[in-house]
Amino acid sequence: MSENNENRDVFDAVADPTRRRLIRLLSEAEELPLHELTPHFQMGRTAVSKHLTILKEAGLVVDRKVGRETRFRLNASPLQEIQDWVAYYTQFWSTNMLRLKQLLEEEEE
Amino acid sequence: MSENNENRDVFDAVADPTRRRLIRLLSEAEELPLHELTPHFQMGRTAVSKHLTILKEAGLVVDRKVGRETRFRLNASPLQEIQDWVAYYTQFWSTNMLRLKQLLEEEEE
DNA sequence: TTGACATGACACCAGATGGTGTCATACAAT
DNA sequence: ATTGTATGACACCATCTGGTGTCATGTCAA
Numbered sequence: 001m002s003e004n005n006e007n008r009d010v011f012d013a014v015a016d017p018t019r020r021r022l023i024r025l026l027s028e029a030e031e032l033p034l035h036e037l038t039p040h041f042q043m044g045r046t047a048v049s050k051h052l053t054i055l056k057e058a059g060l061v062v063d064r065k066v067g068r069e070t071r072f073r074l075n076a077s078p079l080q081e082i083q084d085w086v087a088y089y090t091q092f093w094s095t096n097m098l099r100l101k102q103l104l105e106e107e108e109e
Numbered sequence: 110m111s112e113n114n115e116n117r118d119v120f121d122a123v124a125d126p127t128r129r130r131l132i133r134l135l136s137e138a139e140e141l142p143l144h145e146l147t148p149h150f151q152m153g154r155t156a157v158s159k160h161l162t163i164l165k166e167a168g169l170v171v172d173r174k175v176g177r178e179t180r181f182r183l184n185a186s187p188l189q190e191i192q193d194w195v196a197y198y199t200q201f202w203s204t205n206m207l208r209l210k211q212l213l214e215e216e217e218e
Numbered sequence: 219t220t221g222a223c224a225t226g227a228c229a230c231c232a233g234a235t236g237g238t239g240t241c242a243t244a245c246a247a248t
Numbered sequence: 249a250t251t252g253t254a255t256g257a258c259a260c261c262a263t264c265t266g267g268t269g270t271c272a273t274g275t276c277a278a
Contacts, residue, residue, distance in 0.1 A: 015124035016266085020194070027201060035224060047267055049226075068224050068275040076201035083199065085129070086192045092136060092185035125236085144254060156237055158256075177245040177254050 010078045011085075013058035018043070019051050023060060026074035033069035119187045120194075122167035127152070128160050132169065135183035142178035 013019060018041060025040060026032060034052070038045045052072055055061040059078045063070050122128060127150060134149060135141060143161070147154045161181055164170040168187045172179050 009124070009126070011120075011124045011126075011129070015118070015120045017118070017120075018266090020120070023198070027198065033224080043267065044269085045225085046227095046269080050266075065225095070225065074201060076198040079195050079198050080202060082191065083195045086188050086195065089132075089136065089185040089188050090192065092183060093189060127236090142254075152237065153239085154255085155239080155257095159236075174255095179255065 008054060008057035008059075010058050010060065010081050013054055013060055014079075014082065016051065016054075018048075019055055022048075022051055022055060023074060023076075026061065026072060027076070031071040031073045033066075033071050035069065037072070117163060117166035117168075119167050119169070119190050122163055122169055123188075123191065125160065125163075127157075128164055131157075131160055131164060132183060132185075135170065135181060136185070140173075140180040140182045142175075142180045144178065146181070 014023070021040070022037065025037060034045065034049055037052075038048045041048055052061055052063070056063065060075055061072050062075050063072045065071075123132070130149070131146065134146060143154065143158055146161075147157045150157055161170060161172070165172065169184055170181050171184050172181045174180075
């Protein structure tokens, strides 16, 4: 099974607020065509379509044609990369972890 | 005169691979001046400095002047926003959660 | 068949982004 | 006092980004 699309960075795909709203909208519905997504935004249809293309390139969205419309569906699994990345840094804001870290550093001395 | 530009979106600040490397480097050291960060990258000092400015605008980095150098320190807590955001979507890739979701949907019918 | 609808593919544009180089200044070292 | 270092502040530039509008094609409905 090959993901035939381009290799867009997930962090990059998610950096745009419009695209995060698209992800949210798609998470709340099984499948949505472009013309049902567009009215949620102030921009035109073309702009929304471009954002969906970027999400597709990051593997965050899959589409299938049904009649004259193209329905978009969320594929959240690429977000794991972000979760893994951010999980590493929890130690730097969790106070418990900070205390543990300090203890470890004291032991090393 | 000194306007504080804390308006920068954390998702945006983190979208750039260079800035993610900066965050990683700063997480591995207490405090680092610009001239110790720069040699880790292929770009010039000015470019690295710009990236640090963006991280500062997102609140991810704090700096303090020590002699003629400016030392940068990681402040990871704004990353909580990303963790909170991505946590919502774990239900869409966890297979257990997917199964639970299907059961709930069946009950609704 | 005709006409409205949904979409993709473009061309186009302003502003943001991510680099460069240069210069002035503050501090350190000798 | 002089020289070298670290930095910030710019000016500058190419490319990317996020929007626009238009047109052609395929599909549904009357």
